[in-house]
Amino acid sequence: MFLHIFKYQILSSLRNKQTVFWRFIFPTVILATLFQVAFGSLFETTEKMQAIKVAVVCEQKNIFFDEVMKSVCEGDEPLFEIVTEDEEKAEKLLHDADIVGIIYCAKEPHLAVASEGTRQSIVKFFLDQYIINQQLVMDAAERDPSQLPALIDSMQNETNAVYTRSLGKGNNDAYIQYFYNLLAMQALFSYLSGLAIITNGQANLSEIGKRTNAAPVRKCLTALAGLSGELVLSFAGSVITVLYLVFVLKKDMGVSIPVMLLITLVGSMAGISIGFFFGGIGNAGYDKKNGILTAIIMALCFLSGLMIGNMRAVIEVKAPWFNRINPAALITDCFYSANTYGIGSRFYTDILTLVCITAILTAGGMILTRRQRYASL
Amino acid sequence: MAQTVVKIDSLVKRYKELIALDHFSLEIFEGEVFGLLGPNGSGKTTTINCLLSLLSFDKGEIEIFGQKMSPSNYDVKSKIGVIMQNVAVFDELTVYENIDYFCGLYVKDKALRKQYVDEAVKFVGLEEFTKFYPKKLSGGLLRRLNIACGIAHKPKLIILDEPTVAVDPQSRNKILEGIQQLNRQGATVIYTSHYMEEVEQICTRIAIMDKGKCIALGTKEELKKQMKNTETITVEIMDISDTQLDDVRRLTHVYEVTLEEGRLAVKYSGGKHNLLRLMTYLQEQDIRFGRVYSELPTLNDVFLEFTGKQLRD
Numbered sequence: 001m002f003l004h005i006f007k008y009q010i011l012s013s014l015r016n017k018q019t020v021f022w023r024f025i026f027p028t029v030i031l032a033t034l035f036q037v038a039f040g041s042l043f044e045t046t047e048k049m050q051a052i053k054v055a056v057v058c059e060q061k062n063i064f065f066d067e068v069m070k071s072v073c074e075g076d077e078p079l080f081e082i083v084t085e086d087e088e089k090a091e092k093l094l095h096d097a098d099i100v101g102i103i104y105c106a107k108e109p110h111l112a113v114a115s116e117g118t119r120q121s122i123v124k125f126f127l128d129q130y131i132i133n134q135q136l137v138m139d140a141a142e143r144d145p146s147q148l149p150a151l152i153d154s155m156q157n158e159t160n161a162v163y164t165r166s167l168g169k170g171n172n173d174a175y176i177q178y179f180y181n182l183l184a185m186q187a188l189f190s191y192l193s194g195l196a197i198i199t200n201g202q203a204n205l206s207e208i209g210k211r212t213n214a215a216p217v218r219k220c221l222t223a224l225a226g227l228s229g230e231l232v233l234s235f236a237g238s239v240i241t242v243l244y245l246v247f248v249l250k251k252d253m254g255v256s257i258p259v260m261l262l263i264t265l266v267g268s269m270a271g272i273s274i275g276f277f278f279g280g281i282g283n284a285g286y287d288k289k290n291g292i293l294t295a296i297i298m299a300l301c302f303l304s305g306l307m308i309g310n311m312r313a314v315i316e317v318k319a320p321w322f323n324r325i326n327p328a329a330l331i332t333d334c335f336y337s338a339n340t341y342g343i344g345s346r347f348y349t350d351i352l353t354l355v356c357i358t359a360i361l362t363a364g365g366m367i368l369t370r371r372q373r374y375a376s377l
Numbered sequence: 378m379a380q381t382v383v384k385i386d387s388l389v390k391r392y393k394e395l396i397a398l399d400h401f402s403l404e405i406f407e408g409e410v411f412g413l414l415g416p417n418g419s420g421k422t423t424t425i426n427c428l429l430s431l432l433s434f435d436k437g438e439i440e441i442f443g444q445k446m447s448p449s450n451y452d453v454k455s456k457i458g459v460i461m462q463n464v465a466v467f468d469e470l471t472v473y474e475n476i477d478y479f480c481g482l483y484v485k486d487k488a489l490r491k492q493y494v495d496e497a498v499k500f501v502g503l504e505e506f507t508k509f510y511p512k513k514l515s516g517g518l519l520r521r522l523n524i525a526c527g528i529a530h531k532p533k534l535i536i537l538d539e540p541t542v543a544v545d546p547q548s549r550n551k552i553l554e555g556i557q558q559l560n561r562q563g564a565t566v567i568y569t570s571h572y573m574e575e576v577e578q579i580c581t582r583i584a585i586m587d588k589g590k591c592i593a594l595g596t597k598e599e600l601k602k603q604m605k606n607t608e609t610i611t612v613e614i615m616d617i618s619d620t621q622l623d624d625v626r627r628l629t630h631v632y633e634v635t636l637e638e639g640r641l642a643v644k645y646s647g648g649k650h651n652l653l654r655l656m657t658y659l660q661e662q663d664i665r666f667g668r669v670y671s672e673l674p675t676l677n678d679v680f681l682e683f684t685g686k687q688l689r690d
Contacts, residue, residue, distance in 0.1 A: 004478075004482075005482075008467075008470065011474070016468075016469050208465045208467065210426075210429075210431060210459075211527070212482070213429075213431055214459045215479070216455040217482050374432055375433055376432070
């Protein structure tokens with residue numbers, strides 16, 4: 001009986017054009033491709049750390065400063081790129097925003113910038129740090145030159161205390177979260193399946209429900225068989241999207257494929273259970289409930305950052321509890337934490353929370369479907 | 378005496394202030410084609426839904442095949458086939474798959490199920506449409522598919538709730554013939570309709586419902602016998618005086634005479650040779666007349682007499 005219902009559930013869903021579109025075509029072909037076109041190379045061109053373009057104009061010879069500048073402009077990842085040393089040309093470049101600032105080399109170097117920003121702050125911080133250190137060395141030389149080697153050592157140690165630490169082997173592309181949100185949205189849109197299952201299982205919601213309820217079959221069995229069939233299809237949709245992102249769009253997702261599939265599987269379960277539970281409340285028809293649930297799911301996705309990238313961070317400040325129960329935010333955070341920190345406690349907490357949400361909603365849906373007789377049909 | 382298949386005892390169903398079923402009682406015997414006749418809102422579908430344990434009720438008891446009916450009485454449910462008023466099939470499954478799916482809820486054995494599904498397809502005459510999707514079927518064919526889904530598992534009790542609504546005459550005849558055939562094969566049938574011709578054609582016993590009550594019960598002959606009116610003679614008349622009309626009223630067994638737009642309608646309660654007596658009087662009085670009709674009462678007249686309104690009001 002279970003396999004009989006399971007088979008026909010899959011068959012009917014695969015032939016439902018609306019379901020196929022929302023499950024397979026829209027998230028995979030349309031949104032994923034669109035995101036790739038929009039954000040694919042944005043990080044490489046705008047966000048990735050590149051050498052800051054500056055001009056260095058010499059007002060007064062400072063050999064110490066020259067040496068320091070030389071050292072920070074060398075290597076694989078130089079901090080600065082000196083574009084020109086001509087003052088007149090530098091001023092024009094600054095005016096045209098082709099350089100971040102003009103560093104004036106003097107006994108005490110100083111800076112001219114045309115606007116405020118992160119890169120300007122980096123240059124200023126660099127100069128401030130240099131001036132402090134230069135003053136310390138000069139003071140020490142005047143007071144007790146024998147202490148200079150020890151002071152220089154301590155400055156080097158201080159410098160070494162600040163080092164780059166990789167939190168994971170993931171992708172630090174800030175725009176990758178849009179793809180995480182996409183996978184979260186796809187998983188949550190499985191609510192359509194849960195809604196269809198409960199609608200077809202309830203005599204007060206559909207004609208098929210009446211026929212099913214008149215048959216000698218346990219309602220929980222028909223519901224479980226239907227839900228299982230829908231989970232297989234939803235997961236298949238997620239697998240296709242993941243493979244499309246990784247192998248067709250060549251997107252570095254920062255998370256291994258098995259982990260991504262685990263997240264989307266749990267996310268699909270959560271999505272189906274949302275439709276299954278909320279679809280069973282009230283006597284409203286399928287279309288009305290579909291409209292309400294679509295709006296809710298889109299709102300959850302919005303609050304997890306699907307439309308505005310930093311929305312999840314904003315919610316984390318304003319109402320952090322909401323991020324702990326918003327399935328869309330939890331799915332996104334699974335990806336984010338796996339990418340940034342690796343598989344750890346945060347990842348497991350997110351996954352377990354999603355499993356709990358699924359279990360509670362599915363159990364609630366089962367209780368609703370177990371209703372013996374209806375007050376009105 | 379035939380065994381009781383369905384026993385409804387003093388069923389009461391309320392929707393807030395509205396009483397949908399008012400101490401409704403009924404007994405249906407094995408081998409009957411039992412008609413539930415009544416206008417929209419009379420309580421036919423409510424009765425069916427209570428019978429199937431889909432709908433809760435306030436008072437009363439329902440027994441089917443000698444067992445108390447409940448939502449978890451799968452033994453009884455497995456012997457019932459139901460064809461609801463609205464078509465209940467999956468749009469994404471073909472004709473064959475739909476029948477197979479619903480049959481599979483009753484029959485686990487695959488080989489037996491295949492046999493049953495093939496027989497159901499043949500029974501409703503959908504052999505040429507097995508691979509069609511429901512949306513490609515006409516209204517009549519869709520109704521036939523709906524019936525096939527309900528009877529494929531060979532139920533002993535078949536409940537049909539207005540199965541011929543919006544069906545073309547050809548499909549309607551096919552459906553009615555099919556119901557009679559199912560009955561001949563041993564199934565007890567409960568048939569609800571507000572088409573009196575259908576009920577008159579196929580039902581062996583009829584209950585007339587109005588406002589949740591059974592207002593009359595019996596065979597169509599028994600029901601008609603309960604009526605005052607036994608015959609209505611209508612005459613297209615050219616001219617008749619009030620005195621002559623009074624004379625007609627005084628003829629034997631006449632209980633009502635009306636004259637509207639040149640049509641004289643004379644109603645009789647019993648008696649023989651009523652037409653001959655009326656014609657003789659008209660000829661004696663030299664009253665010119667055109668066509669003459671003599672009509673026996675229909676179920677609609679029965680309904681009209683019991684409720685004071687037309688069946689399709």
